[in-house]
Amino acid sequence: MKYCSECGSSRLERRLQGHDTHYRMFCGECDKVFYHNPKMIAGCIVEHEGKFLMCQRAINPRPGSWTLPAGFMECGETVEEAAVREVWEETGARVEIVAPYSLFSVPQIDEVYIMFRARLLEFTDQPGPETAEARLLAPEEIPWENIFYPAIKDILQRYIAEYNKSSFGMYLGCSQEGTVHFAH
Amino acid sequence: MKYCSECGSSRLERRLQGHDTHYRMFCGECDKVFYHNPKMIAGCIVEHEGKFLMCQRAINPRPGSWTLPAGFMECGETVEEAAVREVWEETGARVEIVAPYSLFSVPQIDEVYIMFRARLLEFTDQPGPETAEARLLAPEEIPWENIFYPAIKDILQRYIAEYNKSSFGMYLGCSQEGTVHFAH
Numbered sequence: 001m002k003y004c005s006e007c008g009s010s011r012l013e014r015r016l017q018g019h020d021t022h023y024r025m026f027c028g029e030c031d032k033v034f035y036h037n038p039k040m041i042a043g044c045i046v047e048h049e050g051k052f053l054m055c056q057r058a059i060n061p062r063p064g065s066w067t068l069p070a071g072f073m074e075c076g077e078t079v080e081e082a083a084v085r086e087v088w089e090e091t092g093a094r095v096e097i098v099a100p101y102s103l104f105s106v107p108q109i110d111e112v113y114i115m116f117r118a119r120l121l122e123f124t125d126q127p128g129p130e131t132a133e134a135r136l137l138a139p140e141e142i143p144w145e146n147i148f149y150p151a152i153k154d155i156l157q158r159y160i161a162e163y164n165k166s167s168f169g170m171y172l173g174c175s176q177e178g179t180v181h182f183a184h
Numbered sequence: 185m186k187y188c189s190e191c192g193s194s195r196l197e198r199r200l201q202g203h204d205t206h207y208r209m210f211c212g213e214c215d216k217v218f219y220h221n222p223k224m225i226a227g228c229i230v231e232h233e234g235k236f237l238m239c240q241r242a243i244n245p246r247p248g249s250w251t252l253p254a255g256f257m258e259c260g261e262t263v264e265e266a267a268v269r270e271v272w273e274e275t276g277a278r279v280e281i282v283a284p285y286s287l288f289s290v291p292q293i294d295e296v297y298i299m300f301r302a303r304l305l306e307f308t309d310q311p312g313p314e315t316a317e318a319r320l321l322a323p324e325e326i327p328w329e330n331i332f333y334p335a336i337k338d339i340l341q342r343y344i345a346e347y348n349k350s351s352f353g354m355y356l357g358c359s360q361e362g363t364v365h366f367a368h
Contacts, residue, residue: 001189002189003187003189003191004189005185005186005187007187008194019314021269021273036259037223037258037259038224038257038258038259039221040222040296059203072221074206075221075222075291075294077289078289078296079289080356081291085205089205099354100287103284103287103298105262105263107259107260107262107265110259110260114287128203129203130203170354172263172264172281172284174262
């Protein structure tokens with residue numbers, strides 16, 4: 001950030017102001033304050049007849065790797081709507097939310113992942129352009145070595161273990177500390 | 185937003201580009217894209233010996249009204265750290281997270297509330313400058329008519345009902361549709 005988006009001035013400065021507990025970027029000309037906040041990524045674990053919906057990335061980063069469908073939440077939608085939309089865009093599957101499953105922070109890059117359990121309504125097998133292939137995979141078919149993000153692998157492994165026991169918890173985790181299980 | 189924060193140009197335009205599913209603001213000069221994403225608010229329901237930690241706002245909006253301690257998540261922290269920090273700043277209480285309790289979207293203003301159940305470790309009764317008063321209140325002492333946000337009142341009422349049954353669920357909700365209960 002080099003210019004004020006309100007007045008165009010280049011007199012930007014970092015300040016701790018008033019009762020605020022964090023330094024912020026201010027415009028030295030018009031006094032506008034610029035807040036930066038973490039972003040939310042929403043997605044789903046979709047199980048159908050013992051298989052799990054995954055997609056192979058067609059774009060950067062990590063083209064060719066497999067993951068769970070998820071993406072940035074947009075303005076004007078709920079977290080659940082974001083998760084359902086991302087599944088549709090990335091896999092061509094229509095799903096409905098069952099329950100929240102995982103809340104995972106990645107403070108190094110200011111992202112928070114919220115993953116839901118979801119039920120498959122329709123699988124068109126027509127994923128969007130960001131996806132090379134979308135498939136329902138049995139646990140033994142999942143390309144475990146080709147899942148790039150450890151958090152995604154971890155969540156999916158736990159989910160499958162819980163699915164086999166028909167008892168689901170809710171996970172809180174952080175990429176620095178590993179995932180913590182909270183049973184309800 | 186009137187000027188590009190990267191090059192200072194005022195040639196800003198809305199475009200739908202490439203595979204993107206949403207219109208974005210672009211700089212017509214340097215081509216930078218500006219994303220706007222929802223913000224997360226994290227807080228806690230802290231129960232201690234049958235009483236619930238609440239704070240009375242000293243600042244706008246709604247000074248004098250009571251609420252649960254919560255505030256904007258900052259960059260560089262986890263959601264849990266944000267919730268614990270906000271409780272400390274707004275009530276002077278040190279707490280530890282027990283489990284996530286509520287995930288509530290307010291798409292009209294692009295906010296998502298994540299509330300945790302938390303355990304009281306220490307109550308210094310020295311809240312920060314945004315709070316007029318912080319108190320542990322028994323259910324019959326809670327100023328129900330002076331809680332401005334319906335979602336906060338709703339979450340607290342459900343929590344107390346569940347506390348009396350010693351069985352906690354996890355809530356998903358939206359300010360447009362009311363709160364939905366998902367039992368685990």
